[in-house]
Amino acid sequence: MNLSSIAARNPGPGSGYYAATKCALEALSGSLRKEVGPLGVRVIAVEPGEFRTDFSGRSLLQSRTAIADYAETSGRRRIENDKTDGHQRGDPARGAQAIIExxxxxxxxxxxxxxxxxxxxxxxxxxxxxxxxxxxxxxxLTTDFPA
Structure with missing residues (x-):
């Protein structure tokens, strides 16, 4: 089980580094699946959406300095702008059960x-x-050598 994120499919402004690690993890999972699959080992990438965990709460560290030029792009990701903490739709217990299944x-x-x-x-x-x-x-299709 490799824990990825929907950020691998929908990277947001200010979270490129996070999305890049999740894309890399999914590529690694795909390669690993082909390498160890013949040995009977399964590899599953999990892409959760928002779950009611501390991800959007105190676990978000940020610079104390807000840069005005980024206010309408990556600045929206700053914790003081995040109103999702405690209101995410995903239930961690139900998510864990789905992973077990x-x-x-x-x-x-x-x-x-x-x-x-x-x-x-x-x-x-x-x-x-x-x-x-x-x-x-x-x-x-025009980029192939002529047949």
């Missing part, structure tokens, strides 16, 4: 989304990726 499942999965927000965010990201792929498909 995934581990015990006979049908191996490689990605477990947790929370209604995770379903919404990842679904929208997949739709946007598919639309971009289709919009740029013709251009992309």
């Amino acid at each position: 995934a581990v015990e499942a006979a049908d191996p999965l490689h990605l477990l989304l947790l929370g209604s927000d995770a379903i919404q965010v990842v679904g929208a990201a997949l739709d946007a990726d598919r639309a971009m792929l289709e919009a740029w498909k013709a251009t992309s």
Whole structure:
């Protein structure tokens, strides 16, 4: 089990470093799954949405200096702007139970989304990726050597 985040699919301003680590973790999980799968070892990446934990509370450290130029972008991520703490939809106990179910499942999965927000965010990201792929498909195909 590798704990990722929907930030891997929807990186927010001011959290690029966090999203980058989650993307890297998912790439590592994908490679590891192919390496150890033949040995009977399963690898599952978990992408939770917001859960009612301390993630949005006191665990967020930040600089004491707010930079006005960033107020409307990454400045929105500052803890004093965060109104989600204690109001997240995800229940940690139910999330843990879903992880246990995934581990015990006979049908191996490689990605477990947790929370209604995770379903919404990842679904929208997949739709946007598919639309971009289709919009740029013709251009992309021109980059091969002629047959």
